Amino acid sequence: MARRGSPARLIVALSVAAVLAVFLLYTSIAGGGTPSLQPSQVAGHTGRVSLVGIVVGKPSGDAHAGGLHFLLRDRHAMASVPVVYKGSVPDLFKTGREVVVDGKLRNGVFVAVPNTLVTKCPSKYAPKK
Amino acid sequence: MSVALVVGALLAIGSVVLVAAPFLREPAPTDDRLLSPDAAQQRRLAVAEERDRALAALKELEFDHRTGKVSDDDYRELVGVLRQRAAETLRAGG
Amino acid sequence: MPDLGRAALVTAFLLLVYALVAGSFAAWRGRRRLAASAQNALIAAFGATVVATVVLLVALARHDFSFTYVAEHTSRELPLGYTLTAFWGGQEGSLLLWLLVLCGYSVAAVLTARRVGREVLAWVVPTLGLVGTFFALLLVFVASPFTTQVAPADGAGLNPSLQNPYMAVHPPLLYLGYVGLTVPFAFAIGALLARRTDERWIVQTRRWTLAAWAFLGVGQLLGAHWAYVEIGWGGYFAWDPVENAALMPWLAATAFLHSVMIQEKRGMLKVWNVLLVVLAFDLSLFGTFLTRSGIIQSIHSFTQSSIGPWFLGFICLITAGSLGLIFLRLPLLRAKTRLESLVSREATFLYNNLLLVALALTILWGVVYPLLSEAVTGEAATVSKPYYNFFLHSFGLPLLLLMGIGPLVAWRRASLRALGRTFLWPLSAAAAAGAALLVAGAGSSRVGVIAYTFSVFVLASIVLEFARGTSARRALGGVGWLGAFSSLVARNRRRYGGYVVHAAVVLLAIGVAGSSAYQTVREARLHPGDSMTVAGNRLVFRGFEAKTESNHRAIRANVDVYRGDKYLGRYRPGKNQYFAEDQVSNEVSIRHDLLTGGDLFLIADQVNADGSVDLKALQKPLVNLLWLAGLVFVGGSLIALWPDAREERRLAERYEGAAVRV
Numbered sequence: 001m002a003r004r005g006s007p008a009r010l011i012v013a014l015s016v017a018a019v020l021a022v023f024l025l026y027t028s029i030a031g032g033g034t035p036s037l038q039p040s041q042v043a044g045h046t047g048r049v050s051l052v053g054i055v056v057g058k059p060s061g062d063a064h065a066g067g068l069h070f071l072l073r074d075r076h077a078m079a080s081v082p083v084v085y086k087g088s089v090p091d092l093f094k095t096g097r098e099v100v101v102d103g104k105l106r107n108g109v110f111v112a113v114p115n116t117l118v119t120k121c122p123s124k125y126a127p128k129k
Numbered sequence: 130m131s132v133a134l135v136v137g138a139l140l141a142i143g144s145v146v147l148v149a150a151p152f153l154r155e156p157a158p159t160d161d162r163l164l165s166p167d168a169a170q171q172r173r174l175a176v177a178e179e180r181d182r183a184l185a186a187l188k189e190l191e192f193d194h195r196t197g198k199v200s201d202d203d204y205r206e207l208v209g210v211l212r213q214r215a216a217e218t219l220r221a222g223g
Numbered sequence: 224m225p226d227l228g229r230a231a232l233v234t235a236f237l238l239l240v241y242a243l244v245a246g247s248f249a250a251w252r253g254r255r256r257l258a259a260s261a262q263n264a265l266i267a268a269f270g271a272t273v274v275a276t277v278v279l280l281v282a283l284a285r286h287d288f289s290f291t292y293v294a295e296h297t298s299r300e301l302p303l304g305y306t307l308t309a310f311w312g313g314q315e316g317s318l319l320l321w322l323l324v325l326c327g328y329s330v331a332a333v334l335t336a337r338r339v340g341r342e343v344l345a346w347v348v349p350t351l352g353l354v355g356t357f358f359a360l361l362l363v364f365v366a367s368p369f370t371t372q373v374a375p376a377d378g379a380g381l382n383p384s385l386q387n388p389y390m391a392v393h394p395p396l397l398y399l400g401y402v403g404l405t406v407p408f409a410f411a412i413g414a415l416l417a418r419r420t421d422e423r424w425i426v427q428t429r430r431w432t433l434a435a436w437a438f439l440g441v442g443q444l445l446g447a448h449w450a451y452v453e454i455g456w457g458g459y460f461a462w463d464p465v466e467n468a469a470l471m472p473w474l475a476a477t478a479f480l481h482s483v484m485i486q487e488k489r490g491m492l493k494v495w496n497v498l499l500v501v502l503a504f505d506l507s508l509f510g511t512f513l514t515r516s517g518i519i520q521s522i523h524s525f526t527q528s529s530i531g532p533w534f535l536g537f538i539c540l541i542t543a544g545s546l547g548l549i550f551l552r553l554p555l556l557r558a559k560t561r562l563e564s565l566v567s568r569e570a571t572f573l574y575n576n577l578l579l580v581a582l583a584l585t586i587l588w589g590v591v592y593p594l595l596s597e598a599v600t601g602e603a604a605t606v607s608k609p610y611y612n613f614f615l616h617s618f619g620l621p622l623l624l625l626m627g628i629g630p631l632v633a634w635r636r637a638s639l640r641a642l643g644r645t646f647l648w649p650l651s652a653a654a655a656a657g658a659a660l661l662v663a664g665a666g667s668s669r670v671g672v673i674a675y676t677f678s679v680f681v682l683a684s685i686v687l688e689f690a691r692g693t694s695a696r697r698a699l700g701g702v703g704w705l706g707a708f709s710s711l712v713a714r715n716r717r718r719y720g721g722y723v724v725h726a727a728v729v730l731l732a733i734g735v736a737g738s739s740a741y742q743t744v745r746e747a748r749l750h751p752g753d754s755m756t757v758a759g760n761r762l763v764f765r766g767f768e769a770k771t772e773s774n775h776r777a778i779r780a781n782v783d784v785y786r787g788d789k790y791l792g793r794y795r796p797g798k799n800q801y802f803a804e805d806q807v808s809n810e811v812s813i814r815h816d817l818l819t820g821g822d823l824f825l826i827a828d829q830v831n832a833d834g835s836v837d838l839k840a841l842q843k844p845l846v847n848l849l850w851l852a853g854l855v856f857v858g859g860s861l862i863a864l865w866p867d868a869r870e871e872r873r874l875a876e877r878y879e880g881a882a883v884r885v
Contacts, residue, residue: 008491008492008561008562008573011562011565011570011574011577012577019577019581022614022617023585023588026613026614034604034605034607035602035603035604036593036597036602036604036605037602041602050605052603062829062831063829064746064748064828064829064831065748088456088826089828089829091798091806091807091808091809092806092807100605136227136274137227137230137231140230140231140234140270140271140274141234143267143270144234144238144264144267144270144271147264147266147267148238148241149260150259150263151255151256151257151259151260151263152256152260155256158255158256160255162253162254162255163249163250163253163254163255163258163341163345164253164341164342165253165340165342165417166340174421174423174878177877177878178421178422178490178877179490181873181877182487182488182490185488186488186634186635189634190633190634192692192695193633193634195695196688196691196692196694197645198631198632198633198637198641198645199633199637199641200638200640200641202638203633203636203637203638207635207636
């Protein structure tokens with residue numbers, strides 16, 4: 001009945017170590033995700049970020065031609081940032097919707113990476129606000 | 130509205146009856162104990178499982194050998210061990 | 224009427240509490256009649272839940288807008304089918320569906336549990352009661368479907384993207400899966416509480432687990448199909464938290480299905496199996512929590528949601544309780560057999576398990592990390608596709624390979640020479656396929672070539688398994704090829720059903736590889752008469768057409784598709800504008816090429832005022848293999864699930880022979 005150091009344990013230990021190694025390798029290369037920021041936080045960030053905010057005002061322009069121009073505001077504050085976006089626009093996009101878009105801040109305007117605009121559609125299970 | 134009342138009443142009565150049923154059926158039972166298998170029965174169960182496992186392993190070895198997954202040498206090595214184990218469990222099970 | 228619904232839910236709640244409390248006491252003190260009474264309480268709770276369900280269905284059918292739930296999720300012009308399926312279109316209704324399925328499963332599982340022994344069943348009942356109590360509690364005190372209001376003239380209508388046959392069927396199928404995982408969980412916990420270390424709970428719950436797992440798999444494929452045709456961005460899976468919520472428990476359940484085979488055959492891995500079933504159930508609860516609590520929006524909306532904290536608390540309770548119980552029973556679970564060789568079928572199952580669990584955990588981390596980082600640093604981070612794809616490739620490709628290796632390796636110990644012989648054909652086939660693919664230019668995607676090559680290897684090994692088995696059976700004499708084949712499958716339903724399921728997974732892998740690694744995407748703004756080309760197909764835009772329907776206005780772009788000189792047909796992507804909901808939905812147009820299995824996918828991205836269209840076209844090779852894989856998957860699961868009279872008799876003899884006379 002004695003269990004003399006079953007190879008199963010060794011396999012498990014080595015595998016866990018291997019998974020952790022792969023994981024750490026990946027996150028160190030990839031930098032652990034893109035920061036997700038609101039308009040008030042984005043000033044000063046120079047790299048690519050995910051901008052989250054509420055669309056205010058009337059969007060203008062054409063996302064498939066010169067670019068769609070709109071303003072994104074903080075969820076609970078007044079700070080806002082102008083965004084210029086090219087690419088597919090989700091059907092749910094409109095004034096008052098919360099959206100996420102990737103890009104970089106350049107000269108006070110957030111220049112979006114094409115086709116990264118996503119609307120945070122209100123979950124059908126979320127409480128009515 | 131009255132449909133709702135009737136259904137509601139039926140539900141309530143039905144639930145109570147279902148829950149009380151075991152007690153109503155046997156108001157004065159001779160034995161109300163929920164028996165667990167004793168040590169002897171547990172051992173018999175364990176042996177029965179071991180026996181089935183050994184027999185299945187033997188059958189699978191034969192099949193693997195016939196389909197070429199187990200070489201002749203490996204088969205010769207393993208079949209003796211498995212046959213012995215199966216025989217032991219059959220003896221123990223009785 | 225709402226009062227009846229509320230009363231029914233309160234009744235269900237009280238009955239489930241009774242099942243929990245009285246059942247626990249009866250199991251602890253060994254009281255037979257009380258245990259039977261607790262079991263009956265589960266049955267009565269099911270009845271009460273059915274009453275509540277019928278009340279809501281009737282209210283929906285009658286457009287009774289005094290029910291807040293009916294007003295919020297339907298409208299007068301909504302077709303009847305969707306009005307009824309709006310039952311699970313919102314939070315409260317979906318919770319009621321959960322409870323209904325849970326009670327249904329509980330009753331069925333308990334009434335048919337002939338082999339597991341009264342002492343285990345006595346603990347299974349309160350465990351099921353505990354889970355049921357939680358959901359009933361939510362329905363009675365926190366999120367009732369029967370709140371009333373002054374009836375408005377018309378309801379708010381159903382989200383247009385849910386007005387689709389797939390979305391009508393997808394939630395119930397998923398629930399049959401999620402909730403179904405409660406059954407093996409309850410039996411495992413019951414066996415532990417009753418201090419039983421035998422395999423009865425596994426044998427008893429095998430079919431339930433397989434069925435739940437199959438429903439969860441099919442539900443996800445249907446969801447993917449819905450995303451493909453209805454949301455229409457050109458893909459079918461976006462690693463969205465809601466999608467991950469269903470994938471994680473499915474991966475854990477897959478691991479569990481495999482490792483219980485080892486426990487049955489060799490008596491090993493008892494602790495691992497119990498941990499796995501707890502993990503699968505936990506992930507299923509966590510998945511339900513993710514899709515309901517609003518936590519995905521942001522950690523702040525979580526605290527505003529009424530349901531979230533309850534779910535989190537229950538998950539912690541279940542996890543802590545289960546782990547504590549396992550720890551207490553650890554001495555009982557120690558196995559007597561060891562793993563004899565790193566090259567054996569047990570070992571490949573173990574590697575498969577480790578990869579599946581690793582994949583599930585990395586997905587879990589991807590879902591949880593943004594929330595944690597926001598809670599800790601105040602700044603959220605988004606985890607996106609590259610993260611998930613990296614781990615899908617790192618863990619998924621080896622898993623694919625293992626599917627081909629596992630069946631070819633013997634139990635206990637496999638000599639390398641024997642392996643060499645059995646692997647020869649599949650390896651050669653794979654090498655040939657790999658070479659052919661590289662020549663054909665598939666080298667543009669390394670992952671794609673690897674996936675295809677591995678797939679060929681697995682398919683070859685599956686075919687070989689069937690072939691060798693049939694020929695061995697035939698060699699025993701008495702039957703021809705067909706007779707040997709059917710006898711082979713009939714006598715080993717789980718094994719050969721499993722091989723068919725593996726074939727389905729391979730088809731899935733090929734379809735995914737083809738449609739993601741080798742797809743072509745083109746976008747252009749077209750005025751009437753303009754054309755664009757994608758992968759050899761010429762698309763000519765002819766102009767718009769508009770039509771008004773009962774609850775929406777449909778705008779379609781007429782696009783004629785040509786291949787060289789051959790006219791392939793007119794396709795009409797466009798948009799629907801829904802009146803009541805004030806929403807626009809994307810209506811894509813897809814051309815299926817049955818010969819190659821690929822799709823030409825057309826999206827009218829933007830309808831412009833000057834009569835032009837921004838058209839996006841994707842050519843997705845082999846994508847229809849995904850849906851074919853779904854059919855094969857169902858077939859394989861059915862074969863594996865099919866009852867086997869001989870096996871039933873053998874099990875009856877095993878367990879009734881040693882059974883307790885009560």
